[in-house]
Amino acid sequence: MTTTAPLLVRVQAEPFDVEAETxxxxxxxxDVGAVVTFTGLCRxxxxxxxxxxxEHYPGMAEAEIEATAQAALTRWPLLGVTAIHxxxxxxxxxxxxxxxVTSSxxxxxxxAAEFLMDFLKTRAPFWKKEVARDGTDMGWVDAREADDAAAAKWGA
Known part of the structure; x- marks a missing residue:
């Protein structure tokens, strides 16, 4: 199924404006009857x-996010998708x-929003390093089994 729904994928250093993107x-x-937004924050x-x-793999990160968004567009009757990391x-x-994600x-x-986040957590090529309050390097964040289990429930 080919869709013409608006799709925007960006990877950027700058903060984003949720209201402007919505x-x-x-x-x-x-025709939009529902808008679901998810904003993930640093804890x-x-x-x-x-x-x-x-850190991310430029080009590959955007391509992987776009492929996941395209999968969502073919799986659900969506009117638009934005994914910014x-x-x-x-x-x-x-x-x-x-x-x-917008839909009727x-x-x-x-x-679709849950699907996108589950796959962003497990498939998008990003790596997170934690820095302690005293400035010391706390190391890279390992993948979590719970995230893999969440993505697995979609059967893809």
């Missing part, structure tokens, strides 16, 4: 963390990732 997907649209890990340093140094409380109905929008 307006971009919904402006002038009277402080109980005050131990000064920052996450996110940041890289660089990100402090606790700052946004890391944004997924916006909420069920498809919720499912």
């Amino acid at each position: 307006r971009r997907l919904t402006a002038g649209r009277t 402080s890990e109980d005050g131990r963390l000064a920052a996450l340093e996110l 940041r890289h660089g140094r990100i402090a606790p409380g700052e946004p890391i990732v944004l997924v916006i 109905h909420r069920t498809a929008a919720f499912a």
Whole structure:
């Protein structure tokens, strides 16, 4: 199934504007009945963390995110998808990732947003290094079994 729904994928260092990105997907649209947004934030890990340093594989990261978004567009009746992932140094409380999905109905929008996040956590080529409050390198964050299990439930 080929779709003409708007699709935007970006990998950037700068923070994103959730409201502006939502307006971009919904402006002038009277067929949108549901907008689901997910914003992932950097946690402080109980005050131990000064920052996450996110690295990515340029070109490959965007391609993998776009392929996942295209899979969502073929799986659900979506009207638009935005997926933005940041890289660089990100402090606790700052946004890391944004997924916006629009559809005529909420069920498809919720499912597609969850699908996108499950695959972003497991397939997009990003690496996270934790930096402690005292500036020491806490090492790379390992993949989590729970994230793999969440992605596996989609059968893809």
